[in-house]
Amino acid sequence: xxxxxxxxxxxxxxxxxxxxxxxxxxxxxxxxxxxxxxxxxxxxxxxxxxxxxxxxxxxxxxxxxxxxxxxxxxxxxxxxxxxxxxxxxxxxxxxxxxxxxxxxxxxxxxxxxxxxxxxxxxxxxxxxxxxxxxxxxxxxxxxxxxxxxxxxxxxxxxxxxxxxxxxxxxxxxxxxxxxxxxxxxxxxxxxxxxxxxxxxxxxxxxxxxxxxxxxxxxxxxxxxxxxxxxxxxxxxxxxxxxxxxxxxxxxxxxxxxxxxxxxxxxxxxxxxxxxxxxxxxxxxxxxxxxxxxxxxxxxxxxxxxxxxxxxxxxxxxxxxxxxxxxxxxxxxxxxxxxxxxxxxxxxxxxxxxxxxxxxxxxxxxxxxxxxxxxxxxxxxxxxxxxxxxxxxxxxxxxxxxxxxxxxxxxxxxxxxxxxxxxxxxxxxxxxxxxxxxxxxxxxxxxxxxxxxxxxxxxxxxxxxxx
Numbered sequence: 394x395x396x397x398x399x400x401x402x403x404x405x406x407x408x409x410x411x412x413x414x415x416x417x418x419x420x421x422x423x424x425x426x427x428x429x430x431x432x433x434x435x436x437x438x439x440x441x442x443x444x445x446x447x448x449x450x451x452x453x454x455x456x457x458x459x460x461x462x463x464x465x466x467x468x469x470x471x472x473x474x475x476x477x478x479x480x481x482x483x484x485x486x487x488x489x490x491x492x493x494x495x496x497x498x499x500x501x502x503x504x505x506x507x508x509x510x511x512x513x514x515x516x517x518x519x520x521x522x523x524x525x526x527x528x529x530x531x532x533x534x535x536x537x538x539x540x541x542x543x544x545x546x547x548x549x550x551x552x553x554x555x556x557x558x559x560x561x562x563x564x565x566x567x568x569x570x571x572x573x574x575x576x577x578x579x580x581x582x583x584x585x586x587x588x589x590x591x592x593x594x595x596x597x598x599x600x601x602x603x604x605x606x607x608x609x610x611x612x613x614x615x616x617x618x619x620x621x622x623x624x625x626x627x628x629x630x631x632x633x634x635x636x637x638x639x640x641x642x643x644x645x646x647x648x649x650x651x652x653x654x655x656x657x658x659x660x661x662x663x664x665x666x667x668x669x670x671x672x673x674x675x676x677x678x679x680x681x682x683x684x685x686x687x688x689x690x691x692x693x694x695x696x697x698x699x700x701x702x703x704x705x706x707x708x709x710x711x712x713x714x715x716x717x718x719x720x721x722x723x724x725x726x727x728x729x730x731x732x733x734x735x736x737x738x739x740x741x742x743x744x745x746x747x748x749x750x751x752x753x754x755x756x757x758x759x760x761x762x763x764x765x766x767x768x769x770x771x772x773x774x775x776x777x778x779x780x781x782x783x784x785x786x787x788x789x790x791x792x793x794x795x796x797x798x799x800x801x802x803x804x805x806x807x808x809x810x811x812x813x814x815x816x817x818x819x820x821x822x823x824x825x826x827x828x829x830x831x832x833x834x835x836x837x838x839x840x841x842x843x844x845x846x847x848x849x850x851x852x853x854x855x856x857x858x859x
Contacts, residue, residue, distance in 0.1 A: 405442055405455035405468075409434040419445050431459065435532055439474055446470040457533060461485060464533055474534050594846065597853035602636045608727040609859045612735045612753040615760055617769040621796040623653050624830050625759040625851075626736040631696035631837035632852035633732055640731035641698040642690065644722065646749050647738035648714065654702035656835045660691035665702045666714070666722060673721045676728070683729050696837050698734075701726070716744035723752045741773060750777070750784060755858040756791040758818065761798040762806040767813065774817050791818040792854045797826040819858065822851040 409415030413428035417438050424441055428434045438457065446453045447470035454477055457464045465480035476482065567586060570576045572594075575585040587595070613626045626643050634641040645651035645666070654665070669689040675681060690699040701722070726733045735749055750756075756777075758770040770793065777788040793814040795807050804825075811821035824847045829839040837845060 403445065403449070403453065405445070405453055406458075407438045407442075407455065408458045409438065411460050417441055432532060435459070439468060439472060439533075442468045443470055443472045456480075459532070460487065461532065466533055476534060594849065597849050598636055600853040600856040601633050601849065603856060603859075604637065604731060605859050608731055608733060609754045610723070610727075610733045610735065610752050611755045611757060611855060611859075612737055612749055613757045613759050614737045614741075614773060615758060615766065615770045616739055616741050616773050617766050618739050619761070619798075620763075620766040620769065621759040621761055621794070621798060623651075623656050623736050624796065624835055625757060625794050626653060626734050627657055627696075627835040628830075628837060628840075628848045629757070629852055629855060630698040630732070630734045631693070631835075632848055633856075634693075634697040635837060636849075636852075637732075639697060640729075641734070642701060642726050642730040642732070643698060643734045643736060644701040644726060645703040646714075646719065646735045646745060647703050648740065648743060648745065651703040651736060651738065653700060653736045654691070654704075656833075657700045658691060658693050658834060660687070662688065662691075664689045665704045667704060669701065669725070670714075670718055670721065673725055676725045686725075686729055699730075714745050716748035719745045719748040719752075741776070750787070753787060755855055756787040757855060758791055758793045758814075759796065760793065760810065761796050762802045762810055763799070767795075767810045771814065771817055788817070789819065790858050792851070792858065793818045793821040794824060794851050795821060796824045796830070798830075800826045802826070820854040822847065822854050824848065824851065 403420035405417070405419050407415065407417035407426075409426055409431065411431050413426070413430045413434040415426040415434055415438075417424050417426060419442065426434050426437050428437055435457075438455075442453055442455050446468055450470075452467050452469045455466050455468055457466055462482060462484035464482050465477035467475050467477045469475075569579040570585045570587040570591060571579065572591050573588065575588060575591075578585045611629070613622045613629070615622055630641050630643045643653060643657070645653035647653075666689075669676075672689070676685060686699070690701050692699050723733070735753075737749060738746055740746060758774065760766045760770045774788040774791060777784040779785070793811070795810045795814075797807055807823040807825075811823050814821040825841075825843055827840050827844040829836070829841070830844070837848070840848070
């Protein structure tokens with residue numbers, strides 16, 4: 394017999410009914426039981442008590458009462474149940490259904506007398522097996538394996554704290570519509586809920602407005618020039634900076650006449666990454682301040698992101714940047730910016746291009762509807778998939794942005810290219826043709842509303858990978 398004293402055990406008492414309801418008291422805390430049947434109620438009680446046993450690190454004695462009797466049990470943390478031999482079980486005899494016919498009802502036909510029992514059968518029926526079985530608490534006692542099989546089908550019952558609704562809980566009321574005829578009614582004082590298109594736009598705005606823990610690097614790539622890498626870099630950065638706030642940098646990581654500086658505003662200086670490189674150690678020191686970067690980056694006054702230019706007027710031989718330089722610039726960018734968008738060159742074999750990939754968290758393939766641009770992007774993804782495990786994940790989770798650069802292209806051309814990428818990348822977003830993207834400085838506010846909405850969707854697709 395166990396040497397444990399009853400005083401050290403929490404008092405556990407349960408009462409359940411045929412309909413699967415009841416309650417169990419554990420150490421004074423009452424838990425309601427609501428199941429669909431008596432067996433399920435038993436399993437629910439065992440599960441609750443087993444959790445207590447697990448917390449205590451030892452088995453628990455329990456007194457269980459159901460329509461079949463009162464049963465003293467011992468329940469273990471793994472759900473095993475055994476009779477408690479230190480207490481007496483009290484089985485109950487259920488009342489048998491009456492065989493008397495109701496008034497007006499014909500009596501049941503008489504049945505023939507059963508065959509007389511053999512001597513062995515008589516001994517079996519008079520043996521104390523029924524009493525022993527009753528003491529074993531039929532329906533309660535089970536092994537850990539039996540308990541595991543049935544526990545999965547029983548509802549878990551919340552604690553009192555879980556059932557109580559916190560006074561601090563607040564429902565977020567949906568803002569009324571602001572667009573279309575619904576928005577017009579809202580402005581007249583008639584509150585209208587937004588339609589699905591406006592809800593989708595709000596979801597995309599929320600996605601690009603997030604701030605992630607630690608910096609994130611997004612590389613915009615394609616092995617062909619003119620595929621839309623620079624517009625994609627600038628306009629994605631504009632989306633994230635306009636909605637999510639400052640701390641967004643675009644970086645022209647190009648050996649051969651990168652044009653990001655041509656398509657963005659110039660600050661009050663002409664500095665490029667070539668001027669920044671000699672200052673890396675100072676900028677990484679503890680005494681450096683974020684305002685010091687204004688000497689080297691060009692702030693976009695309307696779209697709120699910064700640009701680290703290359704020197705497109707110089708030959709590549711005059712501004713050679715190696716893989717180690719890429720790592721140094723990325724260190725500085727990661728210290729001062731939360732999001733880094735890299736406009737890449739066309740040479741995928743260049744060490745600086747490969748080092749960029751090593752720092753990338755999200756890959757964006759920019760392409761137009763031209764077949765050679767689309768094919769170059771697809772080949773790049775296939776090559777990355779074979780490079781190493783990390784590059785393969787980048788390729789698999791890439792976002793493709795299909796830009797209708799040619800005004801003569803049709804919507805079907807956008808769909809065709811986007812569909813062709815669906816098996817190669819995570820998402821493919823299409824951008825309609827917009828004259829404001831063709832030449833000059835790129836500004837998000839200069840785009841048509843439909844183009845702005847498309848770039849917002851592209852930004853949300855990128856955000857889902859961060």
